[in-house]
Amino acid sequence: MDTLILTLQLFTSLPLNKGVEVSDERLIRSVALWPAAGIVIALFEALIFGAAVHILPVSLAAALALLGELWMTRGFHLDGLCDTADAYFSSRSRERMLEIMKDSHIGTFGVVAAISDLAFKYLLITASKMPLFLILGAPVAGKMVQGLCMYKANYPRESGLGKSYIGRIPLHIAVISAVFGASWVIITLFSGIICPGIGSRTTVAIWILFLVLSLCFVLAWLFRRRMEKAIGGMTGDTLGAASELIEIFYMLLIVVMEGVL
Template sequence: MAKSRLVSAVEPFVVAMQFLTRVPVPVEAEFTERSCRRSVAFYPAAGLVIGLLLAGAAWGLARILPPLPGAVLLTALWIGLSGALHLDGLMDTADGLLSHRSRERMLEIMKDSRVGAMGVAVGTLSLLLRVSLLSVLLGEGEGASAFALAALALIPVWSRAFMSTAIAGWPYARLPGEGLGGLFRTVRPRHAVYAFAAACAIGAVVLAAAGRWNWREGAVMLAVMAIFTYVPGALLAASASRKLGGLTGDVYGALNECAEIGLLLLAAVFIYNA
């Protein structure tokens, strides 16, 4: 009984890790509507695991390689940690939404396992932009700054926190039983609130551990990251929902990619103009 209670307690985090990452977790978890619904609040925690691995890799790469090759390797690690799940969603979403077809046809295109010209173009531009922005964060000669490392640790946290809001805030576009996104139909706004609160708490701990900013500066940094994640994200989600009649699993992944790129751009602008 004690074991089953322990498994039940950690199951939401395990489901979040196994669904969003390729980081090995030696615990078996069942993917059901209930477990997936509960896991949404732990998306920021899964993002933190990715972020800490990225920050650690960036710290090392910045000391042995110039920024550009280091950024390419860091991008490869970033994509690999999620199994290219969100990048695949971005390309499928681009193929569908940019086809300018009917709602039904766009959903069919997004369901197709083959990638079209728009998907390739958007996916390639996304990777190029990610590499170029990471090269700024990795610095030149002096290595990655404390700000850059903190940003890398927290960007996956906030992007996945917004995924929770997208899941809870807009209807699912496909019919019941269609697509992995259908497992999240029962997610409610309170789960998105839990995820947002978790992102705030994680951010506060990471910034406090860095020891470079007082509480006012830390609060401003977290507020700016939240605003630049949720405002553009909500606009993109609302636009996609108008065209599709809701969101899909591919759109959730695309929103995560867009949030990460947007926050990387924000961090690069700050570093470049500092």
């Protein structure tokens, strides 16, 4: 329970004031529960959207849901995406990229990344035939790939929070995190409330969804490889960037899946 509380304190704005001992061992174990934080974020965002869409247009409900997500997450992963974009697109040396990531100021590429991130999420939610499914699945999809991004990865800095778990999590923690997150995504799709009416095409939908999940893990792996070549490994910022990119990629694939079904 303390490990779960630590996870929620790290990723959400929930008022959990219980003091929890922070150790490398607990941080490593907590990776298995990172999708649980994604579930909390998704449920909060879905609650806002579900309530707003009954009295407001879908476009405004989507905007409120995204604002709710930003409040709940404190823009934690979005900040990582901005820092990663500023560093990567600077085309500087590896050492300079790492310095740029530590800089608290946001640059042009970071601003573009943040605007693009929110714009794509907004457009995909409003374009979807089942926006609640996108909202309930995307934050968890972003968390389920984190174990893959960290397992046996190099941490290119001398110190930092990421040093506690990047490259140090065992295989079973990465697998539990991936299975936990993927299971939530699969279950939400086929719940009768979120996605009714698939009917006889359920089998087709299952195969397409497994393809979607597989592509998300492939993209996460490719992103990790790209970061290893650019900065020598994975950092907390690049983990945040991976989460945001997978969320958008996942939502895009689901909108495509809707067209196929």
